[in-house]
């Protein structure tokens with residue numbers, strides 16, 4: 001028999017969301033009449049708006065005509081890369097610095113091939129699970145310990161430091177995963193903070209993988225939507241983003257990465273050239289239908305729809321945050337992000353999760369599932385239908 005990858009065996013826990021689903025099912029089985037509302041996972045619930053949906057339809061129709069049929073498009077539509085460059089990055093890049101993909105999670109997984117087992121991962125704690133679990137799979141982490149994994153540096157982001165980490169933990173030649181607006185805390189880094197991060201990365205010859213998956217939720221114009229708002233980031237940062245949470249493409253699958261040509265490995269080699277090599281080796285390009293949908297999302301009408309859709313979820317977030325604050329629960333996020341991060345001191349996260357499920361029949365996400373520093377917190381997601389959010393808020397206010 002072929003041997004199992006020993007890195008998989010090293011993963012300590014099942015992925016967080018299947019575990020939540022298992023507990024929800026268990027509760028459902030013992031409470032068959034309970035109407036459970038999920039404010040747990042970050043999966044979108046609202047339909048794709050008409051102009052963008054029409055872009056997808058047109059994309060599909062192109063495939064049914066000889067003159068417009070397209071097959072593999074490894075690098076992505078040139079027009080789409082041009083539009084991303086123009087609309088998101090104000091023309092800062094060349095089109096060969098932008099890579100179209102099937103989503104940012106997939107890109108984060110594949111990016112780890114660039115650095116391999118020798119990577120020195122640094123993560124915000126709590127963090128989106130793929131940064132840590134992907135590092136373990138890539139062989140870049142050691143044995144599990146009581147905090148996380150040997151070889152991974154954890155930078156706590158908690159109420160006491162206003163969810164921005166102490167960067168002094170970043171050592172030489174690190175691979176820094178950084179997410180803003182943050183999942184799960186909902187915190188958004190200021191330009192000053194990102195400047196500090198970039199300075200630290202440049203000083204330590206580190207590379208940042210900046211996850212901007214929630215950038216379209218930023219409403220405060222002073223907050224940066226991309227790491228490249230900071231000078232020098234093109235020499236130390238890769239950015240990933242997608243249309244999942246902005247246009248409702250979670251199931252459509254379309255994302256991109258930016259790998260500037262100015263970015264080099266410690267030996268001076270081009271990161272961009274290696275990324276192109278990795279992508280062409282293990283990825284065959286994003287769906288061309290999805291790419292036409294994304295093109296529609298980037299024109300004037302599409303941008304309006306993105307604002308409308310993200311605005312809807314932000315209103316949900318405002319309702320949830322309002323309900324929690326009425327209860328005197330300390331929370332952050334929800335203003336420039338779809339997540340609300342609530343503190344429940346004196347109780348562990350899974351206990352709070354169970355208590356909210358038992359009393360309110362509401363599914364949340366235990367903070368400890370995102371890392372040790374998430375202990376004592378609960379994440380509420382604004383991705384839900386409005387009537388569900390209203391009912392969940394009512395239940396939280398009256399039963400918690």
Ligand code: PLP
Pocket residue numbers: 042102103104105106128179182183211213241242243244249250254255
């Ligand atoms: N990055 C963060 C921080 C996320 O929360 C998510 C999804 O929840 C992703 C990336 C994955 O997005 P995509 O659908 O583009 O793979």
